Amino acid sequence: MGLISHSTRQDWRVSPRVFKPEQHGVRPIKVNVIDFSPFEETVFLAGCSDGSIRLHQLTSERPIMQWDNSTSGHAVTSLQWSPTRPAVFLVQDDASRIYVWDLLENDLGPVAQQPISPDKLVAMTIVGEPEKTSGSFVALVLARTSGTVDVQNLKRRWTTPAVDEHSQLRLLLQK
8 A cells, every 4th residue: 555664673653653645544555665854864665566756754745745647557676875975866767767866956857767678687786985076986786687797887977976965955845
């Protein structure tokens, strides 16, 4: 139903108890993947089987933002925040496409997308050196059904933080 249970290892009561999609009522979807922001510990992304992506804060039951048609209905199979840019994350769908999101450039949809072919994409991850302020290395690692692994450098515009990006993202999250 697209619900995410919220609990602690110590069985303390937490609020909210469940994170829900924007829409009320029953939706036959699964949450396939979750990733917490490495910059904003109270924020996480959820990628769903219907292709929707939700941005949640730990203090609110409903998402801050939800994008329903960003993958044309293809299930989200992986998503990950950038290790160097607080407002950037990447998404993989089950049609072997990678989507780049930059919330400061466009908070309505991805700023770029790339189909991966001919070999189907199995998994993706972002690796990098977030502790380096200049000249940091950030790459996208793609695993394919054939067993091959590609390592691709990401464009500087998606790896080099904007001036005061963390503060700009916080303002966006408060809207």
